[in-house]
Amino acid sequence: MRKTIYLFIAIMTVTLFASCERVAPNYAGVLMENYGKDGKTDFSIVSGKVSTWEWGTELFQVPLFDQRGAFAEAVILKAADNTEFKACPVYSYKVIKDRAIDVVFDNKHIGSFGDFMSSLEDNILEPRIYDLIKEESRKYKTDTLMADGGSLAFEKNLEQIVRKEFEDRGLELRSFSAQLEFSDKVREKIDSRNEVNTNISVLDQQIEEQKKRNELEQLRTEQALIQSRGLTKEILQKQFIDKWDGKTPLYGVVPDFLKLTK
Template sequence: MKRNMIALGATLFVALIVWISCTERIDAGYEGIKVKLYGSDKGVQDVSLVTGRVWYNPITESIYEFPTYVQTVNYENFTVNAKDGSVFTVDPTLSLRVSNGSTPKIFIKYRKQIDEILGNTLVNHIKDVYRIEFNKYSTDSIISNREKFEAGVQAKMIAFLEQEGFILEQLTSGIQYPEAITQAINAKNAAIQKAQQAENELKVVEADAKKMIVQAEAEAKANELRQTTLSPLIIQQQFIEKWDGSTPLYGNSPVIFKELK
């Protein structure tokens, strides 16, 4: 009896090990695929496995998980030529995710994990998108039509990634102008700022000059008004108001009132 219990326990233990080794849990935020390792149909089944626990034969099949959440990849910068030969540096950053149900398609084409596909395999394709768009523009047209240029790159990137089974969420090109162009732009901006400063200073000088003219005109008009309004009686009145009542120590006494004729 005791031996039977031991045998039963061992059997259950082995069955548990087999059960664990024959199942795989696909977590939320991931899409799983079942890959056949042998036979003429080896590759990926034409199904996408949803989240949950999946049964499979570990001898003849494998389970792969692909994340379906948004991932951000900052690629190494590279150089590309404009239509007129100027060299631009591009430092792209892409935020993208696997399109729902596209995991089998991606695995059939690349047979790699998602990190390797995004980090290495797609790099040359991304560079080609930029090369094609840059070759449409001269240096000046890129600078003056930056928004249109970026829209063209994004449209091509969306189309390319969509056919590969990805959805582009955000794209940052990180374009750096050639050194000569950067220096020219900086010089132009400095000249504009200097001209603006000179214009502002001129406006201040003009304002001060106009203020002085207004003050001088007002003073002249006041003097003219005083000269036309002064009369002998007013002069005598002002003299009386300003006289302190003292007489000089020598000479004639002042005449307070002068006979008017």
């Protein structure tokens, strides 16, 4: 009988030790008790060895250092003009230390087994990033995205949207890049359109230049007309008299005002 009791104690001791987990360094241990039925009150931050033998108890290991994620496959998107292009998002983030319980509480349904953060990325973060980048891409035309600084502006706007989304989930976005890719066919189409636009721009400049030349010539003509209208008959008579000494013989047609003078 005594041997049976000792054996039972030994088994219980091994079971208890086997039911203990240790929170890894630089991790936040979030312990869920009572299956989390009473909300966040059933969650607490723990460290060191943690007993998880009771029913409804589960330990989540939440890393407090930078995490890096990347989409396994390119995302097919459509611009506002219905042109398809691809994106291969890469990002990095870390859990906000004071929000570790929030991160676990909001995502406990994905379970603590395996790598909790990888599950979080695959099941929560990347599907949400996909929805956001898809929605944002519909606001831009292809030529805008491919113009100088166009894709950069798109990525900056998208980064701010993703940053806000992560912050709401208790995560700090450290870096983000959509890495847009356009097919050769789309690039050729845009290059051809840009060439046409460049030629049109040159013609517009030439037309404007010719308009200015025409306006200048018209101004000169109007100025000449104004000057000629200013030379009245009386002014011409005075200029003639001022230059004639009254003695030099006049040949040809004699002005009428001189005849009247005689």
